[in-house]
Amino acid sequence: MIERKIFIKDILSAEDLEMIHQASIELLTETGIEVLHEKAREIFAENGARVEDTRVYLSEELLEEYLAKAPSSFTLHARNPDNNVTIGGDNSVLAPGYGAPYVTDLDEGRRDSTFEDYQNFTKLAAASENIDVLGGVIVEPTDIADQLRHVKMLYVAAKYSDKCLMGSALGSKKAKEAFQMASLLFGEEDIIDDRAIVISLINTTSPLKYDHRMLDALITHAEYNQAAVIASLIMAGSTGPMSIAGTLTLQNVEVLTGVVLAQMINPGTPVVYGSATTITDMKTANLAIGSPEYAKFVGSTAQLARYYGLPCRAGGSITDSLLADTQAGYESMMTFISSINHGLNFILHSAGLLENYMTMSYEKFIIDDEILGMINNYQAGVEVSEETVAKEVIQEVGPGGHYLSHAHTLEHMRDFREPILSQRAGFDGSSEIDSTVERANQKWKEVLADFEAPPLDPKIENKLKEFMEQVANN
Template sequence: MIERNFLAQDVLTAEDVEMIHEASMELLEETGIEILHEEAREIFAENGARVEGEKVYLSRELVEEYVEKAPGSFTLHARNPENNVTVGGNNSVTAPGYGSPYVTDIENGRRDSVYEDYINFTKLAAASDHVDVLGGVLVEPKDIADEKRHAKMLYAGAKYSDKCLMGSALGKKKARDCFKMASMLFGEDEIIDDRALVISLISTTSPLKYDDRMLASLIEHAKYNQAVIIASLIMSGSTGPMSVAGTLTLQNVEVLAGIVLTQMINPGAPVVYGSASTITDMQTANLTVGSPAYVKFVGATAQLARYYDVPSRAGGSTTDSLMVDSQAGYESMMNFMTATNHGVNFILHSAGLLENYMTMSYEKFIIDDEILGMVDSYQQGIEVNEDTVAKELIAKVGPGGHYLAEAHTMQHMRDFRTPTISQRATYTSEEDLVSTVESANQKWKDIIADFEAPELDPEIDKKLVDYMENL
């Protein structure tokens, strides 16, 4: 978890935010949003919303009343309490890539992801000092039957890590299965509902729609006090207006409707204002996550979430590049650093992704982990005190001296971050010319080979396995 020491940057003026808010209120009240789930529509109606067929209309008063009930921050619990994270405030919580149907490495190339890949990326995330939350659809294991896939994914996170976990957003039953398994992991047979054990990603269907499966999962999460990220992935020019401000307004309408629903079900339920919105590349018709426009969405999303006093989700080490190359590096650094500098609280897609959200790369996971470490070190700020100002030492060494033999140097020489794969050595021969991607390839293999899972009570392990087998 990155604890930010700098003030979050704003990309919108106060007047800009008010204009987006006012337009959103009018759209919610006059245009409405399509809710393709009967129980969700009933909940809206019971709490004062106007419902006509499958359309729900929310008044300004209703939106403001229920958004105010959402918490400004909350704790996500891990089975190892030392790995609990606070989502909100000055924290940026990180999670790796999510949802990729493909994986790649420099030796075997791009291929369908399978459960072995899921376990490998779980181990890499568990071993990282910078990844806080894992699980969910880290990659899509296509060799596991759909009815068991969600449980196998959560089990891998429980088996190979003691960090916080993502659950399933794929309907009522799968969400509840994850609650049940997470509760077992915490030593309880009944579902724990007094604290958040999992967080899941609820996606809107842009423009202005929520589908049945996502709504069913949202309702279960809110009922059981489990955390959700309500997120829009709007593509300016295709599923949203061909302007950043217009897409932000559409996103705001969609996300606010989901936040209101969670609070109608369970006031105070943990919820995050989320975005993966970006522009459509009009030459390829693809979404683009490596452009300056994308980071404008990231910054504006964080700012809108602060306006409503709820945590935000956006950003990550994302790239449009198809390979681990310079483009992947500069786009990923731009995107991740922007997310922290603008104050994003939950940064999904923090490590591993290539080709928008389509492919997880073993080598890029390691390179992105280096980026996370660099940004974390930067966000720690500068310690200024009598010792670090070193006035007496500067006077003692005086002009023309050096500091190599000083006790102060020995005391502080480990204060600065040491890279894990970045090259700092001087050139001596051709053997020194090892590329970053080659170093990353060796690094991920070493981590997998040396990996030791945290201890898991055998009785709990058996309960989890038995539960999966009976699904």
């Protein structure tokens, strides 16, 4: 978890925010949003919303009433309390890539992701000093039946890590099964509902729609007091207006509707204002996430979330590149540092992704982890004290001396961050020069070879296995 010490950079003015807010209110009041879930529509109606057929309309008063009930920050609990994180405030909580149906590496190239890949990326995320949350769909294990995929993934995350977990948003049944497994991991037979032990991703269907499966999961998360990132992925020019401000307004309407529903069900439900919104590349019709416009969406989303007093999610180390190459590097650094500098609280896709969310790369994961470590170090700021100002040391060395053998150097020589991947050696004509991606290829293999899972009580592990068998037999 990065505890930010750098001032947050704003991209929108107060007038800009107010204009987007007022347009959102008018759209919620006059146009409404399609809610394709009967129980959700009943909840809206029972709490004062206007409902006509499948369309739900929210007044400004109703919006303000229920937004006020949502927490501005909350704790996500891990089975190891040392790994608990606070989502909100000046914290940036990091999670790896999510949802990729393909994986790639230098040895085998691009291919369908498998359960083995899921286990490997779980281990890489568990071993990282920068990743805080794992689980969920780090990659899509296409060789596991859909009925079991969510419990198998959660079991792997529980077995190989004691960090915070993502759950399942694939309907109410799978969400509840994720809660049950996570509760077993915490040593409880009944579902824990007094604190957040999983966080899941609830997506809108743009423009202006929520489907049944996502609403089913959102309702269940609210009922059990589990955290939900409520997010839009709008493509400006195709599923949203051909302008950043217009697409932000559409996103705002969609996300706020989900936040209000969660609070109507259970006031105080931990929610995160989320976005994966970007532009459409008009030459290819693809979404473009390695773009400066995406960075603008990141900053604007963070401001809108703060405007409503909510934690925010967007960003990550993401790129449109098909390879772990120079383009992937400069786009990922731009999007990740924008995410930090604009004050995002939950950063999904922090490591590994290529090809605009489609492919997880083993080498890119290691390269991104290096980026995360660099930014984490930068955000820590500079320690200024009598010891670090070192006035007496400077006096002792005096003009023309050196500090290599001074006791102060020996005491502090490990204060500076040591790279895990970057090359700092000078040129030596007798040595073979390898590229960053080649070193990353070697590094991920070393991490997996040396990986040791944290201890897990055998009784708890057996209960998790028994639960998976029950799901398989249902």
